[in-house]
Amino acid sequence: MLRDAPAASGTIYAFDLAGAATGGLLGYLAIGTLGDQALYGLASALCLVAATLFIRPSASRIGLRRVTTIGAAVGLVAMLGVWGELLAPPRPGPLKSTGADLAEGMTRDIARWDPLARVDVMRFGSRGDSIHYAFLIDPSYPTESRPPALAMELDMGALTPIIGMSSPSDLAVLDASVLGAPYELAARSNVLVIGPGGGIDVMTALRHGARSVTAVEVNRAVVALMRGRYAEYSGEVYADTRVHLVEDEARSFVRRSADRYDLVVMTVVDSFAALSSGAYALTESYLYTQEAMADYLAHLAPGGSLSVGRWYRDPPVEIVRTFKIAVAGLTALGKSNPETHIAVLRYGNFGLLLIGDRAFGAADVERLRGFASRHGFELAYDPLHPGEPFMSSVEETPATDDRPFFFDTVPLSAVLSGRADLPYGYGILFSALVLALALGIGLAVLPIYAQARRASGRAVPPGTVTSIAIGLGFIATELVLLQRLTLYLGQPSLALAVGIAALLGGAACGSAVSSRIRGGPRLPALLSAVGLLLTLALLPIVTDATLAGPLLVRVGIALVAATLVGLPLGSVFPNVVSQVGATDPSLVTWVWAVNGTASVVGAILATGLALAVGFTGLGTAAVICYGLAALSTADLKRFRLRGDAIAELPTLAP
Structure with missing residues (x-):
């Protein structure tokens, strides 16, 4: 077309760009209704229609051909919309750890799409619900006293539990959770939860006496499921009068908010199981940057704390990088000796950073050590006796809003010099x-x-x-x-x-x-x-x-x-x-x-x-x-x- 009519290139190119702009909006608006397979079908159908328009009008059966092609396109969209999950089931990447890998007999209860992610809710099979408690609950806590749980999975890679609550007493299991550590230090009446997902952080706050919990969830499908299909199962946690659920992105909400909180909680948001392989090195995350950390800390009330849960594997790359951006955020706010404002607890492959508005004192450390000892956890970083591997990270450059690659754990210079694998x-x-x-x-x-x-x-x-x-x-x-x-x-x-x-x-x-x-x-x-x-x-x-x-x-x-x-x-x-x-x-x-x-x-x-x-x-x-x-x-x-x-x-x- 352009070769035959170069003088009309502006008009032709304009329609091409306008079509691309419309397609971008259409994908955003339609994915929640059509799902991914039908959306692929719609894209293919539009290509078929476009090809039909190029059929030479000299053909005697042009009308029939166009009608046939358009009919086939509509049929393709309908077929993929109804049977797409069976014809082309989604396959996770080779390095993603899905629910099927974690528990035998796990079955999908429901799947939902929104523009941000695919959300699956899984039921456990014969191995029960213990998989969720493996990283969070005191190993000595009686199994028979643990309430059932479902697994909410985001993009087949990030898990958040939905704890089944038949009565308020079911929340007693959270007394033995590593997530309860920040409540050992002080009363937390006003709590902000970033990425509440299935509600475990909200439940923990309510269990420990919070009078107000603001839960900021960016995924609309998660909110719809927790307020609808799984509301009764989870004890109507998001309908509690003390809970204010906000559909928003955390950074945007925090930067606009004028409130101060006794505790800000952010537990394994953007939980990528394949981090150690470098599979997500190219992934941007604006939740884990120097500026983000400064934003969270600036919204703490006097004596408040920020609780950040991340994976603590060996080598402890992820938890150490989180420590690094915490130090950078504290430094940006003018805190001297920022390493004394941080404590780290560990349970298995899970780590919890506690970052205080003020430096932790001997009494604070003693309470944390006692809490860890009672429940089989470990105080991995003592702010009174800073040590490795955390302190060596302080000299490294943290992730920033301009370079927000938190999961890029291997410097390119190390790869080029042969000191690290690609x-x-x-x-x-x-x-x-x-x-x-x-x-x-x-x-x-x-x-x-x-x-x-x-x-x-x-x-x-x-x-x-x-x-x-x-x-x-x-x-x-x-x-x-x-x-x-x-x-x-x-x-x-x-x-x-x-x-x-x-x-x-x-x-x-x-x-x-x-x-x-x-x-x-x-x-x-x-x-x-x-x-x-x-x-x-x-x-x-x-x-x-x-x-x-x-x-x-x-x-x-x-x-x-x-x-x-x-x-x-x-x-x-x-x-x-x-x-x-x-x-x-x-x-x-x-x-x-x-x-x-x-x-x-x-x-x-x-x-x-x-x-x-x-x-x-x-x-x-x-x-x-x-x-x-x-x-x-x-x-x-x-x-x-x-x-x-x-x-x-x-x-x-x-």
Whole structure:
């Protein structure tokens, strides 16, 4: 299409971008209703419909073919929606530890999707409910006195228990839980629970006398299940008059809240079982950064504590990294000797960090030691006698909001020097890069390179550098914008839907008017570079100033900001296509292939760059890409001038 009508490239590209923006919103809105299989079916059906529209109208049975194709598409969506779970059951990754691995006879009671995650609730079989209590409850506590429990599983990798409560006395089991440690230090009347899930932290707070519990849960499916299907089973814990359940993301809620809490609790949120393998090294988590820790600690009442539960395996990488960001957060708040504000309890593979508003004294440590001794736990880090492996982590760089890779436990320098093996996540990234390069070059670039070289008379056809720079810069901009809006809106899936849809929508508008821009792609590329610089500088100021506003207001600001960023970006590449096509339409295919390959490869390269230098560094790289695109347009202009000169030469009669 672009080759046949390069002058209409702006309009064609605008519809392409608008379709992508609509698809992003459609996925966000439809996944809760359709589920993943039917959503895949819908995507396939739309592709079938698009293919049908290209059937030549000269065919005699065109109407029948289109009706048949559309009918097949609708049938595909319906089939996958009804039988998708049977036809293509979800398979967890090889390193995920699912309920099926943990207990024999475990069966799925229900499965729900929301834009954030898949939620499964599992029932235990012959081995009973002891698996949940293995990491949390005094091993000597009588098995027959433990109430039943269900397993709530998020994305087949993170478990949270739903304790069955037939009477208030069932909560007595929580007196022997390691989660009760912070209540040994002081009365906790006002408690904030981050990521309450199945409710065990809320139950623990109520059991220990809390008069007010604010529970902040980001997953709507979890809230719906706990208020609906499993409300009676869990003793109506979320309907208790002392409990205030908030559907929100923790960082966003905390930064907007003016309240102070006696205790803030966050137990194995983002619980990735495969952490030790490095499988989640590429995963961002804004709950475990230096700034996040400072936010939580700043909302403690005098004498309050922050309780953070994480896995404590050997080697204790995860718990030590949590200790590191706790020290960084305390330091950011001006606390001297921050290591004296932290105590760590351990039970098996589970660790609990207690971080105090004030330094722990001898009496505090004695109470914790006594609590641990009574229940078979261990005081793994004594704030009065700091020791390894925790103290060695203090000199390392903690995860930050700009580089929020808490699960990236192996520095790239250690891998390159041979001091550490390549983490699983890095292996995936490298494999994806090799595969993307091989497929992009082998299927898109090489098959048309010879034709492009002959048409231009150059080893590097005109528009190559410009198209590569645009592809890399656009995808880098998407990732940076998504990161900024995730913190602002608080919900990653909402930030993805709103931010990317608005960016692509703005780019579609820019593409639609690109034909009115004179002088080719240089001006749009320069405007894109300047716009990105302004975004990097001004967006944090705007978001900080409006963070306390209602969600709808913040969504509106995000829409405007992302649209403004997208406007100049969308007008760059159509100008490249129209300028190349005006001289030699055969080169349009070349610049499109090069740009598309750069976009795919760029998504992988951008992830690696964000890991190495953070998102501000990635944003700077996007600015450089558009600056390079502006500079390289001089080559396009020379090529077009040469084409115009050749066209004006007189034709000699034979």
